[in-house]
Amino acid sequence: xxADGYRVIKGNCKYNHSFGGHLWxxxxxPNCGTNLHLIFNFDLNDFRLEKLSNNKMNYIPLISxxxxxxxxxxxxxxIEPQTGTITILKQTDEERWITEEEDRLPYPLPFSxxxxxxxxxxxxxxKEEDTDQAFEDFGSEYICRILDEPLFATxxxxxxxxxxxxxxxxxxxxxxxxxxxxxxxxxxGFTFNFGExxxxxxxxxxxxxxxxxxxxx
Numbered sequence: 001x002x003a004d005g006y007r008v009i010k011g012n013c014k015y016n017h018s019f020g021g022h023l024w025x026x027x028x029x030p031n032c033g034t035n036l037h038l039i040f041n042f043d044l045n046d047f048r049l050e051k052l053s054n055n056k057m058n059y060i061p062l063i064s065x066x067x068x069x070x071x072x073x074x075x076x077x078x079i080e081p082q083t084g085t086i087t088i089l090k091q092t093d094e095e096r097w098i099t100e101e102e103d104r105l106p107y108p109l110p111f112s113x114x115x116x117x118x119x120x121x122x123x124x125x126x127k128e129e130d131t132d133q134a135f136e137d138f139g140s141e142y143i144c145r146i147l148d149e150p151l152f153a154t155x156x157x158x159x160x161x162x163x164x165x166x167x168x169x170x171x172x173x174x175x176x177x178x179x180x181x182x183x184x185x186x187x188x189g190f191t192f193n194f195g196e197x198x199x200x201x202x203x204x205x206x207x208x209x210x211x212x213x214x215x216x217x
Contacts, residue, residue: 005148006048006116007123007141008040008173010186013115015043016059019186020109025085029065032098035107036065036086039175040114040144048116051147052170054205057081062144062173062201064212066194067104069095072214076163079208089163089209105194110187116146125149139179143192146173153198153215160211162204169202169211 008017018041026036040062044053052060061079063086064071076090122133123145134151145151150171160169177193178185186192200213 004051005119005123006146007119008114008144008146009117009142010112011115012113015046017042017046017114017116019112019114021111022108023059023084024061024063025083026063027086027088029068029070030088030091031070031093031096032065032068034065034067036063036088037105037107037109038063039066039109040173042146046116049147052172052203052205054208056205056208060172060203061086061210062175063210064199067099069093069097071194071197071199071212075212077210079210081208086210105192109192110190112187114186117142119145119148123148123151125151138174139176140182141185143178143185144173144175147171150174150200151198153217157200157213157215160202160213162207162209163211164207164209165204167204167206169204169209172201172203172210174201175199 023041024038026038029036038061042049042060044058044060070091070093073092078087078089125131138151151174162169176198183191196217198215202211
């Protein structure tokens with residue numbers, strides 16, 4: 001069984017994949033007033049990410065506000081590669097919940113270089129196989145899987161349509177928190193935890209629109 005996706009793991013790579021930092025100018029969250037986090041930034045010069053590449057961008061950022069309830073609902077962002085800025089097109093937050101200050105993730109997140117590793121056989125889902133091992137490893141061995149099929153926490157997400165052109169969007173990646181006994185997966189001495197949730201990212205290459213969906217475990 002083969003996969004078209006990758007684990008995102010800490011370490012040097014010939015391509016400029018990274019976790020954290022402030023390489024993009026992210027907007028302020030309308031709910032909690034802090035900058036949205038740049039979580040991962042992927043180098044589209046990497047041939048393994050050809051499915052996501054276009055002639056407009058060298059990098060694709062994955063962003064969200066992880067310190068409040070804004071990520072619980074659909075978010076839509078416009079990426080402006082020429083200026084390195086990202087703007088919010090849609091963010092519906094009816095809960096208006098904000099993380100206690102002592103539990104908040106810092107902005108910016110600490111910067112680390114990242115690499116890609118082919119998904120393990122146990123990460124690749126099929127209708128005939130038990131998915132327990134895939135869920136066990138996700139969060140304990142790595143926190144981001146890019147491309148291939150999404151690992152849905154509850155039920156499959158319906159095919160997303162672009163906010164601007166209404167065409168199908170490409171699935172990009174899924175992010176989860178580190179397990180409490182697995183700190184340091186993305187940065188030494190740092191704990192990445194935003195709750196028991198999976199955050200899914202979708203991308204429209206034509207419009208450079210990034211969209212997120214969330215599922216809770």
